[in-house]
Amino acid sequence: MLDEKAIPNYVITALALQDLHLDPSRQEAVIEQFRLLVQMSQRFMSQPLDADEEPAPVFRL
Amino acid sequence: MSILPSTATELTKAFSTGQISALEIATATLKRIGNSNPTLNAFISITQERMLAEAKRVDQARARGAALSPLAAVPYAVKNLFDVEGLTTIAGAKVLATQAAARHDATLVQRMQHAGGLLAGTLNMDALAYGFTTENTYYGATHNPHDMRRSAGGSSGGSAAAVAAGLVPIALGSDTNGSIRVPASLCGIFGLKPTYGRLPRTGTFPFVNSFDHLGPFAATTQDLALAYDTLQGPDKRDAACAQKPVAPTLVQLNLGVKKLRIARLTGYFDQYADATAQSAAHIAARALGVNDEVDLVGVAEARAAAFVITAAEGGSLHLDALRERAEEFEPLSRDRLLAGTLLPAAWIQRAQRYRRQFLQRALALFDRYDLLIAPATPVTAPLLGQAEIQIGKLTLPTRPNMGLLTQPLSFIGLPIAVAPIWPDGPLPIGVQLIAAPWREDLCLRAAHALEEQGIAICQIIASQS
Numbered sequence: 001m002l003d004e005k006a007i008p009n010y011v012i013t014a015l016a017l018q019d020l021h022l023d024p025s026r027q028e029a030v031i032e033q034f035r036l037l038v039q040m041s042q043r044f045m046s047q048p049l050d051a052d053e054e055p056a057p058v059f060r061l
Numbered sequence: 062m063s064i065l066p067s068t069a070t071e072l073t074k075a076f077s078t079g080q081i082s083a084l085e086i087a088t089a090t091l092k093r094i095g096n097s098n099p100t101l102n103a104f105i106s107i108t109q110e111r112m113l114a115e116a117k118r119v120d121q122a123r124a125r126g127a128a129l130s131p132l133a134a135v136p137y138a139v140k141n142l143f144d145v146e147g148l149t150t151i152a153g154a155k156v157l158a159t160q161a162a163a164r165h166d167a168t169l170v171q172r173m174q175h176a177g178g179l180l181a182g183t184l185n186m187d188a189l190a191y192g193f194t195t196e197n198t199y200y201g202a203t204h205n206p207h208d209m210r211r212s213a214g215g216s217s218g219g220s221a222a223a224v225a226a227g228l229v230p231i232a233l234g235s236d237t238n239g240s241i242r243v244p245a246s247l248c249g250i251f252g253l254k255p256t257y258g259r260l261p262r263t264g265t266f267p268f269v270n271s272f273d274h275l276g277p278f279a280a281t282t283q284d285l286a287l288a289y290d291t292l293q294g295p296d297k298r299d300a301a302c303a304q305k306p307v308a309p310t311l312v313q314l315n316l317g318v319k320k321l322r323i324a325r326l327t328g329y330f331d332q333y334a335d336a337t338a339q340s341a342a343h344i345a346a347r348a349l350g351v352n353d354e355v356d357l358v359g360v361a362e363a364r365a366a367a368f369v370i371t372a373a374e375g376g377s378l379h380l381d382a383l384r385e386r387a388e389e390f391e392p393l394s395r396d397r398l399l400a401g402t403l404l405p406a407a408w409i410q411r412a413q414r415y416r417r418q419f420l421q422r423a424l425a426l427f428d429r430y431d432l433l434i435a436p437a438t439p440v441t442a443p444l445l446g447q448a449e450i451q452i453g454k455l456t457l458p459t460r461p462n463m464g465l466l467t468q469p470l471s472f473i474g475l476p477i478a479v480a481p482i483w484p485d486g487p488l489p490i491g492v493q494l495i496a497a498p499w500r501e502d503l504c505l506r507a508a509h510a511l512e513e514q515g516i517a518i519c520q521i522i523a524s525q526s
């Protein structure tokens with residue numbers, strides 16, 4: 001189960017790790033967007049996948 | 062000639078029979094753009110000098126008795142993420158405005174020029190192609206020709222508005238999550254998103270490499286097929302471009318749909334379509350003689366996975382610039398790009414694996430059907446600045462959700478034509494005609510069948526020069 005309270009700390013730490021230095025007043029907007037991406041991710045992360053289901057190929061010939 | 066023909070097919074006919082010169086066509090087109098663009102804001106740059114020079118060359122070729130190219134003397138314009146020699150490719154983004162000018166045309170611009178096309182200019186878009194409304198903080202919003210208070214859709218909003226306003230008969234755009242299909246739907250014109258890998262992206266500014274497609278807009282299916290056939294062909298400089306020979310579609314337009322097995326997509330595609338959008342899909346299905354309905358399982362998850370991959374790939378592409386000049390990014394998409402750079406790799410990998418599973422599930426449907434039908438947008442054109450859309454009892458933010466019905470399908474690269482339907486009132490809405498990979502011919506045949514019946518009509522809002 002995802003701990004929603006972990007999101008702000010994760011975002012602030014990950015921004016620093018990526019060398020992305022934002023004014024603290026701007027961080028909240030990024031946290032909100034990350035929260036949305038977390039919600040989206042939860043939709044497909046729970047889908048069962050077989051071990052042989054590798055990333056999709058492009059239709060290259 | 063007092064009235065300029067509005068379609069590419071009519072223009073080439075008038076030109077080939079000597080009723081009008083390419084220079085007259087170019088001059089009239091530039092006048093129309095000059096008259097309409099200050100209020101429409103479809104064009105970001107107008108390539109007047111180049112267009113007149115191309116027109117003179119086409120006229121000289123005719124005077125020499127040279128064989129006429131398929132798009133001889135046809136004006137066109139391109140979304141401003143296509144390289145045009147001598148112009149900076151800004152992709153709607155202030156952060157790119159100081160880049161050097163392009164030294165060569167994009168491959169598809171070269172092909173249009175080679176076919177005799179006359180480039181009128183470059184077209185407005187959502188910054189970096191990240192959006193569905195063409196509301197651009199730095200370059201302004203593009204207005205919908207059917208109601209200037211409303212959005213033209215995005216991200217290729219300038220391309221769709223330019224065709225719907227009768228400024229050019231053909232425009233080129235890109236579609237990552239719906240950026241051809243959404244504006245085609247809201248502006249009431251035809252659009253084609255070919256199979257992923259069909260058309261080379263060489264010389265265009267990327268957004269999400271694993272989803273990016275290019276394609277044409279037009280006011281008729283004949284023009285759409287003509288443009289698409291001109292654009293086809295392999296190009297090894299785009300690693301994702303299939304090395305496939307040209308598969309002409311124009312000659313197949315009239316084959317009809319009687320022998321095709323067609324179904325209307327239900328489930329998710331009904332749930333996220335308002336009554337008007339659902340009505341459009343029903344009208345198209347009825348006109349094509351469709352009784353079958355089919356539910357594709359896992360669409361909401363596919364859309365979510367596409368949403369997450371988009372943020373991650375887009376954020377990764379712009380990471381260096383985000384570090385150095387974040388304040389120059391479009392405020393409407395900057396924070397999502399920043400958030401996208403932070404996603405755990407395991408989630409992205411999982412999304413890509415789910416993509417494979419969803420693709421296999423969709424391909425299985427094409428064992429039973431040749432073509433699938435779904436609405437292109439959840440609603441008709443929203444007002445510019447409208448924060449939310451209403452889908453039945455559901456209220457959702459406008460900007461990310463105009464692509465609800467397109468995003469899950471470009472996620473798996475299927476070819477899709479959009480045909481404009483008018484269920485009620487003055488605003489159009491598109492239907493998606495979806496085929497198996499590489500079967501653009503079937504999408505176009507179905508769109509043509511709807512057009513022939515008068516079901517799918519492009520109503521050009523033109524001010525004749």
